[in-house]
Amino acid sequence: MTASVPTRRHDIADDLRSQIMTGRIQPGERLPSEAGLADRYKVSTATLRGALAVLQGEGLVEKIHGKGNFVRRPLRKILYVGGWGTLDPWTAAEPALSVTVRTATVRAHGHLTTLLKVPTGSPLAEFSCVSLEGESPHGLARIYVPRDLAPAGVLDDASSCREAVTRFAVTGPLPAAVQETVCARPPTPDEASSLRIGSAGAVLAITRIATDSAGRVVEAALLVFPGDRVDAVFTSHHMIDERQTQG
Amino acid sequence: MTASVPTRRHDIADDLRSQIMTGRIQPGERLPSEAGLADRYKVSTATLRGALAVLQGEGLVEKIHGKGNFVRRPLRKILYVGGWGTLDPWTAAEPALSVTVRTATVRAHGHLTTLLKVPTGSPLAEFSCVSLEGESPHGLARIYVPRDLAPAGVLDDASSCREAVTRFAVTGPLPAAVQETVCARPPTPDEASSLRIGSAGAVLAITRIATDSAGRVVEAALLVFPGDRVDAVFTSHHMIDERQTQG
């Protein structure tokens, strides 16, 4: 029931995967050329490329045009912790993390007006952020804050938000509620190149809406992570009394 | 910057996409056969299949082996609501939903022992579930419950769990806490065929662990949804007092 028909490309993918997993091919190492592998496995190049596509989707192999196929360094899974909206403490404390943040003021339009519940044209502070761990990017963020809800000083002095943004945490004052909508989808071409993943593979996209106790939206964040590097974890505690609401 | 080199398959994908978007090809309708399209566009079948793979990744086209390529009906986004672990009320109440549940008793092994915090070999009730909306599948679930924590009657009379499982809700008594870990990844070959999505595209996979007030794991669920049909939403409310925990 669980077993599928084994195909040649999956056989080859399995073989290469085990060689990678057991360390017979080291992280960072280049695989033999596609032509060479096709020859070794006695398949056409198209089939062999199918096998590599499987491994690429799993995040085990990175293809670089003109150079070769490389075993990716073992990816420490990064955790995005829901609720507070932050990366896990280990990752957030990582010294090798670097972030580039671009700050701008934009006018609300389209989807943003819905997310932030503001009229079209409202001024918003926008933070665009790429997070890198050494060479490899592991997250994109676009964070929007209504200007009239944030002390101007905070936004103008972007450094005070920088720390929060670095961790992908909610900016500004503590919100009363955070709603996070998660979806899995293929990356846009932009995202694929920014995150250096193939157009195969998937991204974990999180839309985060933070509201204060008055119900005003104090922040909207659009976060994009490579699916093979980041998990998101959400924990909820139930009061026993809440059981009544089930009826 | 944003534009890529146009390839033949993208040209064709763009053309077909516009025909779908403008309604010239209706939802549910079958596209001409791949051979026919390849002939019309003057490309090889492999190239044409590349074009269809793009559209399939976008969720516009559904391939059915032996029947053809079909334009998908505009997909009502389904919501998985975190915390309680359930589909949204609208979807859950949908009469067109049908579910097949298979019940079995298995012994804990490998990953399951970690998830459920039980020793290897412990008896578990397993519910395997495929959820369909009309013809198209929109969810897979494998739910495990330790047999010694559940009244035998409940499990033997599977119908009492059926309603919960249909909504992907947590089975059995109300747990004290639910932890849901979300990841985006390519489907396994099994999942791709069960959900009728290509091996391209992405799935939203949720691992849900429910624990009771004593910290015992009362349920582990492995849920898989097609990325283009399901979003997961998580809402957290913060007591202002919790601010202290930020330190």
Add this chain to the structure above:
DNA sequence: GAGTGGTCTAGACCACGAG
């Protein structure tokens, strides 16, 4: 059995990267 998609072959030619 006819028609469909799924896998695969054995090439060709192009685009990129490095010497």
Add this chain to the structure above:
DNA sequence: TCGTGGTCTAGACCACTCA
């Protein structure tokens, strides 16, 4: 220039669906 991956061709054969 050479070796690499990227795209594409024009087929072959198999597996599935349906009449």
